[in-house]
Amino acid sequence: MMRTTRHDPSVLAPRRPAAALVAVLATGLLVAGCTGADPEPTSEASELPLPASVTASPSATASPEPSPEPSDEVAAAGPERPAAMDKKDAEGAAAAAKYILSLEQPMMVTGDTAEWEARSHRSCEYCESRLDQAKTIAKRGDVFTGGDVEVVVDKVYQRDVVTGIWPMDITGHESPTTILDASGDTVFTSEAGVAKRRAELALRDGEWVLVELGQIPEE
Template structure:
C-alpha cells in the first residue's frame, strides 16, 4: 500500500526532530569577516546590492472554498495540503491553524515541525506539492465530514541548519491520503489526513 503523506509526515517529523536535537551545541552561526573591497571613487554611483533571498508566496485561497458543498470540500482539501511547504518555509502558520480541527493529529504534527524550524532558524527548501483529487465520498450524515481521497506528488525537500548543514532530507515522492473535511463556524476545517484504508 502506498504510504499516505500523513504517516510519512509523522515519520519525517520524528526523524527530523531526532536529527535536529542530536548534536545540538552552539547553534550561533559564526559571523563572517567582511571581504576586502576596492575603494570606490567619489563620483561613482552606488550599485544596488543583489539579494539571494527568494520571496515565498502563500498559495491563493480558491474561490470554490466559498461553496459549502462537495466542491468546497475538495477545494479546501487541496488548499490545505498546498499550505504545507509554505508554513515550513515561512513560519506563518495562521491559516494552517485556522483550518486545523483540534482533533487533527496530522495538522498538529506539521504545525509543530514548522514551529521547530522557525525557532531554530533552520531553512526548509523544496517540498512543493501537486494535489490530485482521486475520489470524493458522500458526506457522512452523523459527522458532517466529506472524506476525499487525494494523490500527492511532492518534490524533494531538505532542512538546513543555521550553520549550513543539511539535517533532514526527503526525496521526491508520490503518496495518497484521505483528507477529512467539514464545516465549522462557517468555514472549512480539516479533521484528519489518514491513510486510505485497504480495500
C-alpha cells in the same frame, strides 16, 4: 462503500522518506504528533462525481517531474484561496483539501503558522504534527527548501451526516526537500515522492478545515 477513519500521524509515511504528505521526520530533527486517536466515525460513504477542475492532474504522467521550487517571495505569499471554497458541497470540500495542504510548504519556509492553524480542526493529529514541525524549524533557525506539494483529488465520498465530514482520497506529489541548520549544514534531505491518502474535511463556522489526513482504509 468506504469508511472514514482516524490515524496516528506516525503511520502516514510510505517506504520512501520525504516530508509533508509523504512522511513525518524522525526523532532529533522534527517533532512528531500525539499518539492518541479519536474514535472512528461509524458511518459509510458513497462516491460522488468530481468536476474536472478538481481532478485535473498536475501532469499527464503518473509520476510528474517536480515543479520548479517557488521563490521566497512566492512561498511567503502562500497559495491563493480558490473561489470554489465558497461552496458548501463536494466541490468545495475538494478545493479546500487542495488549498489547505498547499499551505504546509510555505508554513515550513516562513514559520508563519496562522493560516494553517485557522484551517486545522482541533482533533487533527496530522495538522498538529506539521504545526509542531514548523515551529521546531523556526525555533532552531533552520532553513527549509523544496517540499512543494501538488494535490490531486481522486474521489470524494458522500458527507457523513453524523460527523459532518466529507471524506476523500487524494494523491500528493511532493518535490525534493532539504533542511539546513543555522550554520548551513544539511540536517535532512528527501527525494521527490508520491503518496495516496484519505483526507477528511468539514465546515467550522462556515469555513473549511482539515479534520484528519491518514492512510486509506482497506475495503
